Amino acid sequence: MTGGGWIRRWFPERQIYLRAHGEIRGYAVSVRKQMMLAGAALALGAWTVTATAGMAVNAFNTHAEDARATRERAAAERVNADLQARLDSAVMRMSTSTGSLDDIARTVERRHVALTRVMGQFRGVPGAQTALIPARPAEEGMTPGQRIMAVRLDQERLIARAESFAQNRAERLRLAFRLAGLNPAAYVAPGVALGGPLVEARDPRALAAILDVDEAFALRIRHASDSLNEMRRLADVASSTPIARPTGARTTSGYGVRFDPFNGRPALHQGQDFAAALNTPILATAPGVVSFTGVRSGYGNTIEIDHGRGFKTRYAHLNAIAVRPGQAIAVGQRIGAMGTTGRSTGVHLHYEVWVDGRPQNPARFLKAGESLVQ
Incomplete structure (x- = not known):
């Protein structure tokens, strides 16, 4: 069986009919849409298995x-x-x-x-x-x-x-x-x-x-x-490790694969989102030196802090920036205000943690900080 025949066998074009208020409407679900949905389901399933395995390892440790x-x-x-x-x-x-x-x-x-x-x-x-x-x-x-x-x-x-x-x-x-x-x-x-x-x-x-x-x-x-x-x-x-919270606001989106709010496609979310009122204070999560302030594509108004030993944090979608490049920052210091600049659907902070040039899951660092406080 050819590749095309195999695809059509598993994903034949389907017709969906809906009846409402005496009217009948028909919708065609193409092969391509079915493959995209199946791919998204597989990606979501793989992410779920990985996250579950990680939680199990953490519980064992x-x-x-x-x-x-x-x-x-x-x-x-x-x-x-x-x-x-x-x-x-x-x-x-x-x-x-x-x-x-x-x-x-x-x-x-x-x-x-x-x-x-x-x-x-x-x-x-x-x-x-x-x-x-x-x-x-x-x-x-x-x-x-x-x-x-x-x-x-x-x-x-x-x-x-x-x-x-x-x-x-x-x-x-x-x-x-x-x-x-x-x-x-x-x-x-x-x-x-x-x-x-x-x-x-x-x-x-x-x-x-x-x-x-x-x-x-x-x-x-x-x-x-x-x-x-x-x-x-x-x-x-x-x-000097970024384990403090950047804000007391609630988490609205975590690190990992999610559906992009703009195009609805699966995409890797490299940080953690916190939502609160406009101009909610944003705090540095560890001492360091400001390495960048300004606008980055998709991030809007952004602050980046170098904490040494390969640790770096990024704070995006800000409404205001209160620091400048080269400035020494203490943990818990106010560095900006929450906003909705850049590629954003509402007021929130997009927070990232990088180690040796690679993005990490910020939730793990926040959990580490909570364990020391406890």
């Missing part, structure tokens, strides 16, 4: 991350139980020891100085101030020696909490990258340190000598500092 977080919490609880047992043992040893209380007090003081240096690196980290508050041991009924040992063990609890906090925060940042469809390892350079003796001294003995503390505590500080460095590297990259 989220479940895996929840399980990992549960294991980490259980490990932290075991550490706390171990520390409590060490406190009981240390207090018992104190009752039979002939060691000097002054020596133990000096050890506690030196540990406190080293611990202060570590805690200072958490300054400005969201949630750290609340999570890393030192506990005040109950002093009622304690001897001076018992109080000193209680403070010493609380210092170990605090350094354990600091390490656990940094690890959990780093894991949440890695999850946010994966939700955005990014590989965190590709954006975080290994071995980048914060500087200072906490980083330079890889040998616990050398670090113990620098901080003037015992080697066991120096090793705890070393681990906490490593976790903190990893967290800060991830947070630094996340701070």
